[in-house]
Amino acid sequence: MPSAVAGTPVPLAVVVFASRDRARNLVKDAFPRRRTRLTLARNVREFERAFRVGIVDAALVDLGGPTEDVMRAIELGHEFPSAPFFALTPFRPNDATLSARAATFDFVDVIVEGVDDHVLRDLVTARAFTTRFAEALATPPDSLHVNTPLRRESWRVLVSHAGRPIHTDVVARELGVTREHLSRAFGAAGAPNLKRVIDLVRLAAAAELAKNPGYDVGDVARVLGFASSSHLSTTSQRIVGIRPTSLARLRTVDLIERFIHGRMRSRPVAVRGRRG
Secondary structure, eight states: OOOHHHHSOOOEEEEEEOOSHHHHHHHHHHSOTTTEEEEEESSHHHHHHHTTTSOOOEEEEETTSOHHHHHHHHHHHHHOTTSOEEEEEOOOTTHHHHHHHHHHTTOOEEEETTTSGGGHHHHHHHHOHHHHHHHHTSSOOGGGTOOSHHHHHHHHHHHHTTTOOOOHHHHHHHHTSOHHHHHHHHTOTTOOOHHHHHHHHHHHHHHHHHTOTTOOHHHHHHHTTOSOHHHHHHHHHHHTSSOGGGGGGOOHHHHHHHHHTTOSSOOOOOOOOOOO
16 A cells, blocks of 8 residues: 555645745745645734644744844744744845844754755755654554554554544545545554544644644644634543643653543443333
């Protein structure tokens, strides 16, 4: 069976703060729309808003813009550390100071126009949130019983979405099987229900995003496509037995540990028979 992750990559969400046409055109050339969900913000308000409507895989800040706006955009690096921040510079005299400022806010790299153009996409993709999430969870722990080829391929599809909403029929289509076969085979022999594993992966992403100082529970729910904060809360308590306000302090291994103790499968509804 071919790798679903390799065959159907999830488009990365890249947010760019850039007022200069040169910078905007450079980014558009590096990230074709068929592979990337690109958001181009001309002001800091638009730039910050992008973090509150969906997962941001990476953020680029053009240092060639107005200094006051650039400084505010740089500061968002501490608000949303789950997204790697990159500085894009035309290397003007003032850019050295701004680059140093970016370093103090944990920017992962400085990209120089005219020098790094051809490697821009590769640099960003390698550090993207979705890329890192999928790599970190590439091998499921033995305790989850994801131990057959079908289960492992399903797991790879799930982690490649990095917590974005995904339904069982989408996973089945990626693997070339029917939804009924996938659900039955995945949950056989004491393995967890596929739908519950989907929720577990989404909560692992929620836990990572909840560590961002710039997010509250409502933001995390919205970014990951939960219907509401209450929906996230219900899912968190059903799958790992905690409120979403506690997700930020837990590692993925902690969530899995909670999941495997009595929460891997839906509890059957008890049906009382009539007496006599």
